[in-house]
Amino acid sequence: MSLRRWTVTLLAALVALFTIAPLLWMLSVSFMARGEAAQFPPPLLPGDPTLDNYRALFGSFGIGHFLINSLLVSTLATLLALFFTIPAGYAFAKLRFRGRDATFRLLVAALVVPGQIGMLPLFLELKAMGLVNSYAGALVPWLAGIFGIFLVRQYCLTIPDEMLEAARIDGASEAQILRRIVLPLLSPIIVTLALFVFLGSWNDFMWPLIILADQDLYTLPVALAAMSREHVQDNELMMAGAVVTTLPVLVLFLALQRFYLSGLTTGSVKG
Amino acid sequence: MAGLTIETARKCFGSIEVLKGVSIAVADGEFTVIVGPSGCGKSTLLRAVAGLEELDGGRIIIGDRDVTRLAPSERGIAMVFQSYALYPHLSVRENMAFGLRIAKVDKAEIAQQVQRAAQILNIEALLDRKPAALSGGQRQRVAIGRAIVRQPQIFLFDEPLSNLDADLRVRMRYEFARLHRQLGTTTLYVTHDQVEAMTLADRIVVLRDGRIEQIGSPRMLYERPANIFVAQFLGTPRMNILPATMADDGRAALADGRRLALPALAAPLAAGTSLSVGIRPEHVRIGDAPDALAFTIDFIERLGGLATVHLQSAAGGGPIACQLRDDGSLREGSSAPVRLPTEHLHLFDPSGAAIETRGERP
Ligand SMILES: Nc1ncnc2c1ncn2[C@@H]1O[C@H](COP(=O)(O)OP(=O)(O)O)[C@@H](O)[C@H]1O
Ligand SMILES: [Mg+2]
Numbered sequence: 001m002s003l004r005r006w007t008v009t010l011l012a013a014l015v016a017l018f019t020i021a022p023l024l025w026m027l028s029v030s031f032m033a034r035g036e037a038a039q040f041p042p043p044l045l046p047g048d049p050t051l052d053n054y055r056a057l058f059g060s061f062g063i064g065h066f067l068i069n070s071l072l073v074s075t076l077a078t079l080l081a082l083f084f085t086i087p088a089g090y091a092f093a094k095l096r097f098r099g100r101d102a103t104f105r106l107l108v109a110a111l112v113v114p115g116q117i118g119m120l121p122l123f124l125e126l127k128a129m130g131l132v133n134s135y136a137g138a139l140v141p142w143l144a145g146i147f148g149i150f151l152v153r154q155y156c157l158t159i160p161d162e163m164l165e166a167a168r169i170d171g172a173s174e175a176q177i178l179r180r181i182v183l184p185l186l187s188p189i190i191v192t193l194a195l196f197v198f199l200g201s202w203n204d205f206m207w208p209l210i211i212l213a214d215q216d217l218y219t220l221p222v223a224l225a226a227m228s229r230e231h232v233q234d235n236e237l238m239m240a241g242a243v244v245t246t247l248p249v250l251v252l253f254l255a256l257q258r259f260y261l262s263g264l265t266t267g268s269v270k271g
Numbered sequence: 272m273a274g275l276t277i278e279t280a281r282k283c284f285g286s287i288e289v290l291k292g293v294s295i296a297v298a299d300g301e302f303t304v305i306v307g308p309s310g311c312g313k314s315t316l317l318r319a320v321a322g323l324e325e326l327d328g329g330r331i332i333i334g335d336r337d338v339t340r341l342a343p344s345e346r347g348i349a350m351v352f353q354s355y356a357l358y359p360h361l362s363v364r365e366n367m368a369f370g371l372r373i374a375k376v377d378k379a380e381i382a383q384q385v386q387r388a389a390q391i392l393n394i395e396a397l398l399d400r401k402p403a404a405l406s407g408g409q410r411q412r413v414a415i416g417r418a419i420v421r422q423p424q425i426f427l428f429d430e431p432l433s434n435l436d437a438d439l440r441v442r443m444r445y446e447f448a449r450l451h452r453q454l455g456t457t458t459l460y461v462t463h464d465q466v467e468a469m470t471l472a473d474r475i476v477v478l479r480d481g482r483i484e485q486i487g488s489p490r491m492l493y494e495r496p497a498n499i500f501v502a503q504f505l506g507t508p509r510m511n512i513l514p515a516t517m518a519d520d521g522r523a524a525l526a527d528g529r530r531l532a533l534p535a536l537a538a539p540l541a542a543g544t545s546l547s548v549g550i551r552p553e554h555v556r557i558g559d560a561p562d563a564l565a566f567t568i569d570f571i572e573r574l575g576g577l578a579t580v581h582l583q584s585a586a587g588g589g590p591i592a593c594q595l596r597d598d599g600s601l602r603e604g605s606s607a608p609v610r611l612p613t614e615h616l617h618l619f620d621p622s623g624a625a626i627e628t629r630g631e632r633p
Contacts, residue, residue, distance in 0.1 A: 163356045166357075169321060169350055169370075171373045176373060180369075184360040185360060
């Protein structure tokens with residue numbers, strides 16, 4: 001390897017180290033005894049590694065329950081988002097109907113409005129519909145994300161019309177065209193979209209906090225925040241909670257990374 | 272199988288009228304080629320027959336069924352697109368079987384149909400490949416195979432050869448002719464390439480700006496073009512057109528003042544009438560004769576056996592092209608006596624329509 005390549009590799013390693021260091025320390029602290037991380041200077045590794053924090057989390061605190069809540073909400077959010085977003089994006093790209101482009105422009109324009117602005121009106125609407133304090137209400141913002149529709153539409157635009165017309169001549173219904181021709185072609189982008197929604201809903205804090213009043217319904221971030229209010233001093237316990245929150249999505253992300261990356265790049269290249 | 276009738280088809284995109292009342296009758300089993308310059312509405316017409324575009328006026332009749340309002344799959348047609356439009360995630364076999372699978376045809380029957388089409392097209396060895404692993408010519412065959420498997424009443428082809436290189440195009444042209452002989456299916460074939468039209472068609476429809484210029488056999492269109500457009504569109508190099516006026520001796524006066532004897536007219540023309548005299552390059556003769564006109568050789572395109580000679584008249588007439596066997600004796604810049612044989616002349620009035628002449632064309 002040349003000097004230049006060495007330099008680049010070294011720089012990349014440094015950046016990676018900066019990124020991963022807090023995560024590693026989070027993991028390390030989660031195995032420390034109570035109060036150990038508050039010393040100065042803070043230790044890098046636990047002096048006497050212990051699982052006490054995890055025992056407390058899953059035992060008295062009952063984090064397993066919230067983990068299941070979060071898994072349920074994020075899985076449902078992902079499935080529903082795919083169910084609504086893919087046909088919508090496809091329709092905006094490939095079906096002819098009145099007002100299609102005007103509607104789409106309006107949607108894209110709405111992207112610049114920060115989500116927080118919509119929260120209060122949405123809350124009031126859901127309240128009127130009696131969906132406050134239910135998962136139905138918690139899932140509503142994920143049903144048909146504009147970004148997802150946009151992503152699917154852009155990708156669908158690269159599918160040649162003639163291919164869909166060939167299927168139409170072959171006798172396929174619009175639903176069959178979507179399922180048997182478009183969906184297989186969309187698979188990389190579907191993985192990407194699913195990851196986005198899953199990560200987004202998993203990490204979402206504000207909306208579940210607003211809409212879910214019942215402690216039993218809390219998702220992980222909300223439950224963790226509630227816990228941190230009671231255990232302000234207990235860094236080690238908090239870090240263990242953070243590990244439990246981060247680990248599932250990290251594993252998911254790494255497992256799907258290959259598809260995810262191809263999804264982000266293939267849309268631009270035809271074929 | 273069935274014939275196809277298109278009755279005064281009209282189609283607008285916004286305010287632009289793309290088809291301006293097109294009527295064509297294709298007999299059962301006939302190979303009809305629609306030819307015309309790019310943008311004249313060929314694809315739109317074909318797509319209207321397929322049911323992919325809705326007409327703003329007129330009717331489409333296949334066999335004795337009016338299919339104007341039917342969905343594409345109910346019309347009994349199969350279409351091969353310019354881009355082939357194969358399904359990239361399916362194997363060749365699945366591509367060809369797709370329509371039958373949708374129609375819930377029995378599995379054994381599907382396998383048999385696919386096998387038969389693959390045999391006809393010589394692609395049995397490719398059945399398990401994906402389209403991405405095929406060459407252009409092979410993709411073309413698969414696209415045709417997909418059409419054959421549907422056992423349609425009408426084949427529709429939209430410039431199927433335009434994505435192939437020249438050599439392959441000639442081979443596939445032959446393939447199309449063979450296929451049609453073998454299957455005998457009524458075919459509507461669209462191209463902008465007049466050579467394809469001349470070699471493949473039983474009948475040619477010349478389309479221009481959404482209107483039919485002429486319909487007829489290749490031979491008839493070549494020998495008796497109805498107007499200058501058809502005359503110049505068919506045949507390469509294109510027909511020479513010389514502006515002229517009727518002289519009082521019944522001959523035509525060319526732009527440079529020289530006189531040219533004309534074939535017998537069906538109806539006499541008054542002296543002073545302007546007209547255009549057309550002659551195909553292969554009919555122009557170079558060689559001494561009493562009625563020869565003096566031209567200068569401007570440029571010679573040598574194609575091996577044949578040469579195209581571009582001539583300029585000393586008095587400012589022309590240019591005209593002449594095609595002949597190349598014996599290497601002609602020199603650029605030298606003068607040449609040129610004869611325009613009367614029996615090969617085509618006459619057109621100022622609007623471009625052919626003026627009728629009497630007598631057979633040799
Ligand atoms: N979907 C469409 N919307 C608007 N104009 C179109 C559409 N399809 C074709 N046209 C126009 O109609 C004319 C004829 O097109 P087409 O039938 O594709 O011509 P050809 O196949 O003979 O080249 C062209 O001017 C083209 O721009
Ligand atoms: Mg076309």
